[in-house]
Amino acid sequence: MDLNERAKKVLQAVIDNYIQTGAPVGSAVLARSYDFSLSSATLRNIMADLEELGYLTHPHTSAGRVPTDKGYRYYIDALISVEHDTAGISRQMEQAAVLQSGEIGQLMEEASHFLAKLSHHTGVVVAPAEPEGRYKHIEFVRLRGNQVLIIFVTNTGAVLNKLVEMDETVPQHELNAFSSYLDEELEQHSLSEVRQRLVERLREEKAGFFRLLEQTHRASQEVRERDSDKVYIGGASQIFDSPEFADIEKMRSLFRAFEDRYKLVKLLDKTSAAEGIKVFIGSENPFFEMQGCSLVVGNYQAGNVVGTLGVIGPVRMQYRQVIQVVDYTSRLLSRILDERLKKGIER
Amino acid sequence: MDLNERAKKVLQAVIDNYIQTGAPVGSAVLARSYDFSLSSATLRNIMADLEELGYLTHPHTSAGRVPTDKGYRYYIDALISVEHDTAGISRQMEQAAVLQSGEIGQLMEEASHFLAKLSHHTGVVVAPAEPEGRYKHIEFVRLRGNQVLIIFVTNTGAVLNKLVEMDETVPQHELNAFSSYLDEELEQHSLSEVRQRLVERLREEKAGFFRLLEQTHRASQEVRERDSDKVYIGGASQIFDSPEFADIEKMRSLFRAFEDRYKLVKLLDKTSAAEGIKVFIGSENPFFEMQGCSLVVGNYQAGNVVGTLGVIGPVRMQYRQVIQVVDYTSRLLSRILDERLKKGIER
DNA sequence: CTTAGCACTCAAACTTTGTGAGTGCTAAGA
């Protein structure tokens, strides 16, 4: 909070050095490597102060200093405002960025690997809660007497489907008629509007298509739940390269966490309320205590569809770089999705 | 090969014990725990013989015996023929087996977790190269001037789709006409037959639908490649519970292997030519050297659609149990798929 | 052919010792 200029610089130097080397930073190294024109003894005093204020700690009496979570927090808050250079590194990313898969799931998968590759940690992408695009067409295919397959198509080419069992046999031509009816009724509405409209129609409709309408409505909801919030994890094995996870127990709990996709979604969703890139350091982590993990999260969006993506790594990570990577990737993904959307909207 | 009865029993006992405890088996333990009515000295002699023949080894001079891959091989070959009891354990499985997801991808995902849970190792399921079911319906949806979404539906409710860009604008009513034409032409054929027929039509057809037919054919192939051979991995973190993978390097290479899905498919496919359950022990492993891993693989099938599934774990695994689990799961999955197929076929 | 006995081996666990990076404190200098 109220640190004088000199103390700030020392803190920054300690953290920089620690992030680089991973070893506790001693006063001598500090005096040598950075030109404070101060002796190690003075630096020792300053570091002692910083420790008192809670920004640094001691692993043990005669070791160098290590940043606390609070220290990292300060470091990053001071940092983020400064950094917005997207020139050099960004170009390198541009080259690596060949995200052009047609299928949306595959695109997200690739994005997660992209994050992992550039950040050297684990990349996570959560698919949007709502598929992109607007209602374009519905199709009912009768399979067996009572089985009907309901297929929703959006103008961006997303296809959602659900198999339902009807109480009674409905002939195909009736299904077709109903499909045409809905096509007119729902055209160009977003999927959440579609669900709403279906409810309204359900209230009005007395007979005839009632059962079918009901099933369609239910399908529209289930399909949404099933296809949304999918999690794509890329480069989980990067964890092995972080010496802080050398401890088997830590590693195990992390991998367990990765397998529990549901919790992961919750975690990321919870963190991603606001705009821009956010960083969660160690214990700040809002959900389960991911041992010594930091989280860099961002959003991507196209139209009113919003998804989350981020990087999970050790507290000691190269925040500058990782923040840039997440930032870049979120923009990239937004752009790609936006293009798909636009293509679909011109009709 | 030509072991006398006594030697066989000793070998079996050594391996049993080693699988249980994980520690090298000494002659004293053997004499105590199993009633050979032989002294430890005699057992030592027998074990020395078995070592000479390559079934056992020494980690170092003064340690107990450990089975070699060859030893395991012998053990399993002698074992598999014997075991076919599906009574006791199977019932327990039956209870745990609540695989009833509607969506096929989800079903496979669940199956992989089922395998992992019961075997206490990592479960793997490879989706069939060809989706189940027979051609039922095709739908063309025009999105934008030249963009057309092609949707295949099978009689089991599988939905495959591909977005294509046409050279010229095709009005929706023409698309509908073409769809009706194909529906008559292709009804009830398997998807591989469909592809073949499309090629034939391509040869004959001179004008009109030619471009559309071409695109449809291409889509039918791409869709197949994209949706097939997906790999579902369940319980990768079980690896942490095997002390043999305590070595970080081993663990890393395993997780890397899991991330490289393509290689995994190759591996499993290569092993699954024949019927029944197969076991690959350590170095027998036909593809990359998965460090100290054994592989228990089986097939599942419905109609002429065949997929592979299996368990990956340390060489020291409870083969009896794992074999049963794989066997059971493959039957279970076959049955579920078969039912889906039948439901679809009665039209 | 089996077995008791015995010397020998060697990994793993524990202990000991040395080393050095780093600290905190004090007192002198600017």
Place this chain on the structure above:
DNA sequence: TCTTAGCACTCACAAAGTTTGAGTGCTAAG
């Protein structure tokens, strides 16, 4: 009042030494 040299002290880590005990191979007697 702030800075700095000096010095005693601390403590993780590594290397070397020590102990322990499970287990072997061999031999000679039953």
